[in-house]
Amino acid sequence: MYCPSLRSLSTAALLLLQSGLPVLADIPITPDSLDSLTTAGMDIANPMMEFYEQNQTEGIPGKLTGTWYVAGSMMMTWIQFWQVSGKDQYNDVVKNDLMLQAGENYDYFSQNYSQWLGNDDQMFWGLAAITASETGFPEVSGKPSWTSLARAVFNMQVGRWDHRACNGGLTWQIWPYQAGYTMKNAISNGGLFELSARLARFTQNETYAEWADKIWDWSASTPLLNNKTYYIADSTSNENNCKDAGNHQWTYNYGTYLAGAAFMYDYTNKDEKWLTRVNGLLDATIARFFPTKFGGTVMSEVACEPVMTCDRNQLGFKGYLSMWMAMTAILVPSTADKITPLLKGNSEHLSKQCSGLTDNLCGVRWYQDSWDGVQGLEVQMAALGGITGNMMVLKNEQMKTIKTNPGADENHIETSDGDRPGELKPIQTGDRAGAWILTVLLILGIPGTVGWLIKTQ
Ligand SMILES: *[C@@H]1O[C@H](CO)[C@@H](O)[C@H](O)[C@H]1NC(C)=O
Ligand SMILES: *[C@@H]1O[C@H](CO)[C@@H](O)[C@H](O)[C@H]1NC(C)=O
Numbered sequence: 001m002y003c004p005s006l007r008s009l010s011t012a013a014l015l016l017l018q019s020g021l022p023v024l025a026d027i028p029i030t031p032d033s034l035d036s037l038t039t040a041g042m043d044i045a046n047p048m049m050e051f052y053e054q055n056q057t058e059g060i061p062g063k064l065t066g067t068w069y070v071a072g073s074m075m076m077t078w079i080q081f082w083q084v085s086g087k088d089q090y091n092d093v094v095k096n097d098l099m100l101q102a103g104e105n106y107d108y109f110s111q112n113y114s115q116w117l118g119n120d121d122q123m124f125w126g127l128a129a130i131t132a133s134e135t136g137f138p139e140v141s142g143k144p145s146w147t148s149l150a151r152a153v154f155n156m157q158v159g160r161w162d163h164r165a166c167n168g169g170l171t172w173q174i175w176p177y178q179a180g181y182t183m184k185n186a187i188s189n190g191g192l193f194e195l196s197a198r199l200a201r202f203t204q205n206e207t208y209a210e211w212a213d214k215i216w217d218w219s220a221s222t223p224l225l226n227n228k229t230y231y232i233a234d235s236t237s238n239e240n241n242c243k244d245a246g247n248h249q250w251t252y253n254y255g256t257y258l259a260g261a262a263f264m265y266d267y268t269n270k271d272e273k274w275l276t277r278v279n280g281l282l283d284a285t286i287a288r289f290f291p292t293k294f295g296g297t298v299m300s301e302v303a304c305e306p307v308m309t310c311d312r313n314q315l316g317f318k319g320y321l322s323m324w325m326a327m328t329a330i331l332v333p334s335t336a337d338k339i340t341p342l343l344k345g346n347s348e349h350l351s352k353q354c355s356g357l358t359d360n361l362c363g364v365r366w367y368q369d370s371w372d373g374v375q376g377l378e379v380q381m382a383a384l385g386g387i388t389g390n391m392m393v394l395k396n397e398q399m400k401t402i403k404t405n406p407g408a409d410e411n412h413i414e415t416s417d418g419d420r421p422g423e424l425k426p427i428q429t430g431d432r433a434g435a436w437i438l439t440v441l442l443i444l445g446i447p448g449t450v451g452w453l454i455k456t457q
């Protein structure tokens with residue numbers, strides 16, 4: 001287990017060593033270099049994990065004050081970062097807490113919290129579990145596999161498919177006594193759509209694909225998802241048989257439908273139908289959340305950032321969309337040219353925004369050149385997701401280079417950080433895990449790039 005006070009000390013010492021200065025300025029980030037992004041990612045992850053420790057409730061690992069799902073989405077983010085960076089110092093705590101929070105029945109519905117949870121809360125833990133499966137995150141011996149936890153979430157949620165109105169859909173809240181029990185929202189339905197699509201691809205079990213299709217079609221029959229303009233409304237209600245709409249625009253709503261469609265494109269072996277949907281959603285996402293007034297290459301939570309009213313949930317959304325855009329670029333290669341510059345743009349901006357106080361605190365307005373004063377777990381997590389999304393597409397580019405140069409060996413990989421082919425690249429600590437995997441892939445002659453970054457069973 002780990003000890004917060006010692007870890008703060010070592011973080012501080014590390015920061016001192018790295019910068020030579022007690023007060024940090026910008027994090028230097030080269031968005032074309034995995035090494036640079038790895039260092040930046042750790043600079044951002046360290047304070048994130050300190051917030052995580054400080055905000056634990058009643059000593060229960062993974063239960064934070066005033067929220068339950070945020071820890072799950074933080075673990076999802078760490079696992080994705082671990083995969084592309086090889087940095088594993090928080091793996092033990094994430095592994096332990098991700099399993100503990102699965103609860104008594106291993107379904108992320110512990111009786112400690114179940115009486116006040118919404119479908120979207122449980123869904124985020126399910127996405128963390130499928131992320132663990134896809135990345136090959138170490139399993140916990142003697143416990144259910146990550147995949148079986150993700151499946152348990154799916155099984156419970158499809159059991160809650162609501163026929164009282166609107167011909168289906170998932171409600172936001174689970175219990176009649178909660179406000180939101182008659183509301184159907186994009187994150188609950190888009191989240192289950194994404195989880196279904198990822199389970200379909202990972203397990204190759206058609207049941208999940210059928211549900212992904214069904215949730216998409218149902219969503220498109222309501223204002224939640226417009227299948228012509230790809231406008232995603234935030235919510236609609238049973239009372240009006242899902243004809244009304246709450247129209248706030250949120251990055252993560254678009255992200256769930258976008259990523260789910262990308263997984264279905266891959267699962268269906270490049271069905272044109274899903275390509276059309278991916279392209280439509282991607283264009284809508286870019287038009288809304290990469291405003292030209294900020295240069296067009298940095299993501300903004302436009303509904304709350306300009307007026308600084310983002311609540312703790314909203315502070316975290318941009319990180320998810322960053323990683324889900326990266327998955328889209330990997331699974332639907334024709335979108336990579338559009339997505340990659342945006343993810344690099346995010347990193348470039350984070351370099352300046354993550355300059356708060358002495359501990360690389362990140363604010364919420366990625367587009368702003370100096371720290372905006374917001375601090376906490378959620379903004380660190382979002383920034384780590386932003387950096388990770390960039391790393392995912394870079395790693396994918398590297399794998400492609402290998403794929404198209406079958407004769408290359410690990411020391412002669414043309415990387416995207418400007419190394420010339422044939423030049424020996426010194427292997428950095430951060431590269432080792434990656435290099436090792438590359439070698440194994442080369443020896444085994446395993447084709448394909450997606451296989452390593454987003455595994456199937
Ligand atoms: C912990 O959570 C509370 C309640 O949301 C918040 O006010 C506080 O700032 C958090 N503390 C840290 C260190 O993140
Ligand atoms: C539920 O609460 C008990 C008692 O505080 C605790 O021991 C247990 O770890 C909690 N379980 C979860 C999943 O939070």
Ligand SMILES: *[C@@H]1O[C@H](CO)[C@@H](O)[C@H](O)[C@H]1NC(C)=O
Binds near residue numbers: 205207
């Ligand atoms: C496919 O998944 C569904 C839903 O979890 C499950 O009921 C079914 O048994 C699975 N089928 C196979 C062949 O594993």
Ligand SMILES: *[C@@H]1O[C@H](CO)[C@@H](O)[C@H](O)[C@H]1NC(C)=O
Binds near residue numbers: 217218220
């Ligand atoms: C859009 O959704 C509606 C309602 O589900 C459906 O009837 C229509 O066929 C869909 N159009 C496309 C292009 O998928």
